[in-house]
Amino acid sequence: xxxxxxxxxxxxxxxxxxxxxxxxxxxxxxxxxxxxxxxxxxxxxxxxxxxxxxxxxxxxxxxxxxxxxxxxxxxxxxxxxxxxxxxxxxxxxxxxxxxxxxxxxxxxxxxxxxxxxxxxxxxxxxxxxxxxxxxxxxxxxxxxxxxxxxxxxxxx
Amino acid sequence: xxxxxxxxxxxxxxxxxxxxxxxxxxxxxxxxxxxxxxxxxxxxxxxxxxxxxxxxxxxxxxxxxxxxxxxxxxxxxxxxxxxxxxxxxxxxxxxxxxxxxxxxxxxxxxxxxxxxxxxxxxxxxxxxxxxxxxxxxxxxxxxxxxxxxxxxxxxx
Numbered sequence: 001x002x003x004x005x006x007x008x009x010x011x012x013x014x015x016x017x018x019x020x021x022x023x024x025x026x027x028x029x030x031x032x033x034x035x036x037x038x039x040x041x042x043x044x045x046x047x048x049x050x051x052x053x054x055x056x057x058x059x060x061x062x063x064x065x066x067x068x069x070x071x072x073x074x075x076x077x078x079x080x081x082x083x084x085x086x087x088x089x090x091x092x093x094x095x096x097x098x099x100x101x102x103x104x105x106x107x108x109x110x111x112x113x114x115x116x117x118x119x120x121x122x123x124x125x126x127x128x129x130x131x132x133x134x135x136x137x138x139x140x141x142x143x144x145x146x147x148x149x150x151x152x153x154x155x156x
Numbered sequence: 157x158x159x160x161x162x163x164x165x166x167x168x169x170x171x172x173x174x175x176x177x178x179x180x181x182x183x184x185x186x187x188x189x190x191x192x193x194x195x196x197x198x199x200x201x202x203x204x205x206x207x208x209x210x211x212x213x214x215x216x217x218x219x220x221x222x223x224x225x226x227x228x229x230x231x232x233x234x235x236x237x238x239x240x241x242x243x244x245x246x247x248x249x250x251x252x253x254x255x256x257x258x259x260x261x262x263x264x265x266x267x268x269x270x271x272x273x274x275x276x277x278x279x280x281x282x283x284x285x286x287x288x289x290x291x292x293x294x295x296x297x298x299x300x301x302x303x304x305x306x307x308x309x310x311x312x
Contacts, residue, residue: 009291012283012291013279013280013282013283014279015289015291015294015295016282016283016286016287016289016294017278017279017282017283018294018298019286019289019294019297019298020186020282020286022298022301022302022305023179023182023183023186023301024183024186024187025301025305026179026301026304026305026308027179027180027183028228029228029305029308030176030179030180030308031180031228032228033308072184072185072187072188122173123169123170123173124169126169126172126173126176127168127169127172127173129308130172130175130176130304130307130308131172131307132303132304132307133171133172133175133300133304135165135168135171137296137300138171138172138174138175139171140293140296141175141297141300142174142175142178144289144293144297145178145179145181145182146178147288148182148286148288148289149178149181149182149185151287151288152182152185152186152189152285152286
């Protein structure tokens, strides 16, 4: 388990860079597999699923700026996916109570049903892709990732 | 450290999904911070840095298809960054030995010098963003990430 035990210890900074490269590599690799499966199975893009997932977690709806912030992407990137989801009847735009100029988006019933089906597939794909992950190490790593996330302010 | 010790154990599949969400959240959060710093400090985008980093790791050059594969993005996405780097004198296109119709890209001296300066800043930013990460837990997690990466075939 301790890969570096027999090799000289890197400086803390180099080691954090190494950690970051591995994290990013795995994250991109898994995303890439999920992207291919979403395309093959549902003919949709991963960002479309991400938008629907964010709206499923925020049942009351999100302003466009909140949606961008939750997804950590720029407003411009989100607009196209939202427009498409609106024209497909999966989400609706609704006025924000108390702010006449603001609009927010929400999943429709159709959108929720579509999302539920896709989320079940997504969960089983992730389970298969990460099947080597044991429960104890998952617990440990999740705790570290959470701590690192808080320290970085889960920030922009 | 064992966050889930006092809560009921999730199914392995749900737990892998939870792990994946946390990994993706941290990865996007760190990327978002790096993106902002690259923009503020060097006026460049993160993908531009990623292209230069890939070419720095592959001194002999990469074909466009290889570059896309290394970066795990589509060919189309890479082309614009490569064009810009060529016109800035940071990379050159060169014919591939033994394949008349193929071209590959390489860093120029100017590109290497620019990359070296940016890579030093990048390393110190990552070190600061992840400063909560201890050396032992880094070793442990890197070993798990590598194992998961191999199991997923580091794949497209």
